[in-house]
Amino acid sequence: MTIAIGDVVRIHYHPPGQTKSFVEGVVSRADVMTEPGRMFVIDVTSDIIYDREQPFRPGYQDYILYEPRQDFLGRIELLPRTEEAKPKDVAGSPSGLEPELKHVAEQEIAPEPAQPNNQDASRGVGTVLSALFGRRA
Secondary structure, three states: OOOOOOOEEEEEOOOOOOOOOEEEEEEEEEEEEOOOOEEEEEEEEEEEEOOEEOOOOOOOEEEEEOOOOOOOOOOEEEEOOOOOOOOOOOOOOOOOOHHHHHHHHHOOOOOOOOOOOOHHHHHHHHHHHHHHHOOOO
């Protein structure tokens, strides 16, 4: 089995039985040499242990051995790639946001009114600081 960067994989923790335990993710590194053996790294998208989804931190990575000591047939499963990574075209969006976006783009943005330069405001900060530290300006 050849695993490449970007592949979507499911790694089963134990042979199939009454309960399922596996981790799913996208391969981010394909060949990592470590002391236990050759591994690949996945960015975890879901983690199921004994038919219950487990919480995990966003960005969590898992290191998977290509050939662990207790290997079994079907442990690594390649899944079809999802279309989530592709950016969606606004014109083809079913939400109907396209007319709204055009309307916003056609509007003119009014310039902000100029604020008067108040030297009293900056002096107020100095008086507050002098009041806090007990000094007179």
